[in-house]
Structures are given as structure tokens and as C-alpha cells.
Amino acid sequence: MTLPPTRIGRSIYLQLCPRIQSTFAYKGIIQPPNRSMASSAKASSRLLDVKDSEWKPAFIYGTAWKKERTAELVKLAVQNGYRSIDTAAQPKHYQEDLVGDALREVYAQNVVARKDLYVQTKYTTPAGQDPSNMPYDASAPLEDQIHTSVASSLKNLRPSPSSEEDSYVDALLLHSPLPTVEQTLQAWSILESYVPGKIRSLGISNVTLPVLKSIYENSTVKPSVVQNRFYPQTRYDGLLRAFCSQHGITYQSFWTLTGNPRLLKSEPVVQLSNDVGVSNEAALYALVMDQGIVVLNGTTSVKHMEDDASGIRKVREWAQSNDREWSAIVEAFGRAISSNLV
Incomplete structure (x- = not known):
């Protein structure tokens, strides 16, 4: 039975960004969206009846x-079913080279x-880097910084030691906007030159809605990904998420x-946790x-890793059999989250 797409979140599954899907079908990780849903912020989720064989958290x-x-942890994540990996060219907080080592081993x-x-x-600006350990020369022009950072990432994440020429990333994000919108657009334009070859899609992290709109309105390659904090201080990015859903x-x-x-x-998290018999963490996820x-x-x-995935799977199975309770x-x-009651 196909459930009508009438509510936000009728699914534990996500709506795939059409722009990413058209480039590389998201690696089979998630399924193409219902096209009739693409323009509706009120119908932004997948349905509960995605085939079990195709569903993943x-x-x-x-x-x-x-x-x-x-x-070690990247290998364990992949071995436990993760098929999406996030890193950054920011040695201060990430070991991108070790991510690449792990991926080459699992390949x-x-x-x-x-x-x-x-x-x-991600490309991280000098403000977010450790001056003593950077992937580029902070005194170089912005264009050179970005090209050097991208080259470093492609080398680190190459699929085999001898396959640097075949290296690509599925998305490259600006780790944050630059000090001005003009500089942000300049950086975006530089990254556009890599799409769709070495970089399949572009995104941005730690972004506000006005800056995201500026990028969207002034770019040739539109943003495919936004990565932000999901917390009450930003009212859970309600307006920004609606913009993402619409675009x-x-x-x-x-x-x-x-x-x-x-x-x-x-209350809704605890109720779901109790009704299904999963942890509060799995219920919130x-x-x-x-x-x-x-x-x-x-x-x-x-x-x-195991409990999070199995807990969400239990929620999905319960929701399929308890539609009224799940919808409530x-x-x-x-x-x-829309009224910031928590």
C-alpha cells in the first residue's frame, strides 16, 4: 500500500537531492525522490513503504x-553499513589522509x-586552520589556496595508491562562508570549475539563509548540500530547511x-522510545x-553503530504497523522544533 505524501516526515528515509541523484544516483545509498514532492516543503520525506531491501538509515x-x-573507525563504520563519509582538509580537527588510508583498505x-x-x-579557510599545520599557504591568493586544498584532498582520498588521476569526491563543501558574500561567491566560482569531473557536487556548512540564498541566486552550479548545527539556538534551521526542501x-x-x-x-522522543522499545537516541535520530x-x-x-541502525530499523517497522500513533x-x-518548545 502506498501512503499519501501528506505530512512532513512520513518516513525514516530521506529525500534525495535531485541534483546529486542526477550526477551519480547517490551510490544506491538512498532512493530517488517522489518527483511530485520536490516542490513541497510539507512533503519533504520519503514514504514508509520504501522496499526493505533498499532502505538504509x-x-x-x-x-x-x-x-x-x-x-580504524572509518573501517569499522564501513564494515557496519555506513556508505557515506564526511571529512575535511583541516588537519586541526580531521585526519583526511587517514580517512583515505581506511577507504583504500576497504576497497x-x-x-x-x-x-x-x-x-x-571541505575547503576550510585560514581562520579555521592551525597555522602550524595547513594544507595550503595562507598567504597565497584565495584561488591558489582552494586549488591546493582540493589537490590535497584528491590525493588523500584517491581510491588506490596509483590511481590519483582517477580520484574524485562526491561533494566538496565550503566549511564556512568567507568573511564577505563577495569572497564566498568567488570561492564558489573557483570550485565550480571542478564540477562534474573531480568534484561531483558542491555544498556549504555553517551557513545562514541569506548567504545560502545569495549563493543559490548567483551560482552556475547550485548548492546540493548544506551541513549545519541542528539545535534550538537556530530554531532548528526551520526556514533554511524549508528553502533546502524547495530547491x-x-x-x-x-x-x-x-x-x-x-x-x-x-515528550515525543520519550513516547516513541517507550512505544517501540528503543533508546531515546535512536528515537531522536x-x-x-x-x-x-x-x-x-x-x-x-x-x-x-549497531544499536543506532537497529533502533531506527525497529522504529520504521513499528511505524509501518502503527500509522496513527506514528503520525501523532x-x-x-x-x-x-518549529515552535522551539524544547
Whole structure:
């Protein structure tokens, strides 16, 4: 039975950004959206009846702050079902080279093929770098900084030691806007020259709605990804997420747990947790994904990797059999984050 797309979040699955899908079909990680939903912010999620064989939780593994454990944890994440990886050319917080080491190992072991992984990285401005350990010369012109950073990322993330010429990333994000909108647009224009060859799509992190609109209105290659904090201080990015939904931009959340201690204990989250028999964390992840959001998950625990995925799967199975109760919880959660009641 096909459920009508009448509410935000009728699914634990996310709506795929059409722009990314058209380029590389998102590696089979997520399914193409219902085209009739693309222009409606009120119908931004996938339906609950996505085939079980095709369904996956909408997680992307975050590699920040993993330090010397980066390679080990990336391999564990891939071995435990993650098919999306986030990193950055920012040695201060990320070990992009170790991410590449881990990915080459899982490719060589036939755990997964490069074509079946989504890998995104970032260009970080000098303000976000450790001056003693940078991937480019901070005194160089912006264009040179970006070209050097991209070259470093492509080398780090190459699929095999001898395949640098075949290296590409599925998305490259500006880690933040630059000091002015004009500089941000300049950086974006430089990155556009790599699309769709070495970089398949572009995005931006830590962005406000006015800046995102400026990029969208003034770019040739439109943003495909926004990665922001999902927390009450920004009113959960309600207006920005609506803009993303209306323009086919995938919204990725970080600080989903750590930035939301009250939301984690809110009535709809606790009710879902109790009704299904899963942790509050899994219930919150499920409800956030149900808003059409891809969640960054940077856990260092294999048990949490397994529990998060199995918990969301249990929520999905329960929701398929308890549509009325599920819809009520979804609507209560939507009211809570839209009115900042938590």
C-alpha cells in the first residue's frame, strides 16, 4: 500500500537531492525522490513503504576529532553499513589522509567499491586552520589556496595508491562562508570549475539563509548540500530547511545529540522510545531523519553503530504497523522544533 505524501516526515528515509541523484544516483545509498514532492516543503520525506531491501538509515559518518583512531573507525563504520563519509582538509580537527588510508583498505578488501560510497570533504579557510599545520599557504591568493586544498584532498582520498588521476569526491563543501558574500561567491566560482569531473557536487556548512540564498541566486552550479548545527539556538534551521526542501538541497545535521539534551528528553522522543522499545537516541535520530535530514554520526563505539541502525530499523517497522500513533508523534515532534518548545 502506498501512503499519501501528506505530512512532513512520513518516513525514516530521506529525500534525495535531485541534483546529486542526477550526477551519480547517490551510490544506491538512498532512493530517488517522489518527483511530485520536490516542490513541497510539507512533503519533504520519503514514504514508509520504501522496499526493505533498499532502505538504509540516513547516516553519514563524521570523522572529526578521531585523531590517530581515524582509519580504524572509518573501517569499522564501513564494515557496519555506513556508505557515506564526511571529512575535511583541516588537519586541526580531521585526519583526511587517514580517512583515505581506511577507504583504500576497504576497497582492496572488497568490503565496498568506490562507486558505492559517498565521500565528501571541505575547503576550510585560514581562520579555521592551525597555522602550524595547513594544507595550503595562507598567504597565497584565495584561488591558489582552494586549488591546493582540493589537490590535497584528491590525493588523500584517491581510491588506490596509483590511481590519483582517477580520484574524485562526491561533494566538496565550503566549511564556512568567507568573511564577505563577495569572497564566498568567488570561492564558489573557483570550485565550480571542478564540477562534474573531480568534484561531483558542491555544498556549504555553517551557513545562514541569506548567504545560502545569495549563493543559490548567483551560482552556475547550485548548492546540493548544506551541513549545519541542528539545535534550538537556530530554531532548528526551520526556514533554511524549508528553502533546502524547495530547491532540492540535502540538509545534513551535526550536533544532533550533543546540541539537544532537552530535545532528547522531550515528550515525543520519550513516547516513541517507550512505544517501540528503543533508546531515546535512536528515537531522536529517527524523528530527525523523518524531517528529511541526513544525520552526521561520529560515534567511536561499534555497539552504538549497531544499536543506532537497529533502533531506527525497529522504529520504521513499528511505524509501518502503527500509522496513527506514528503520525501523532511525528506531528508533536514537528510542533516542538518549529515552535522551539524544547
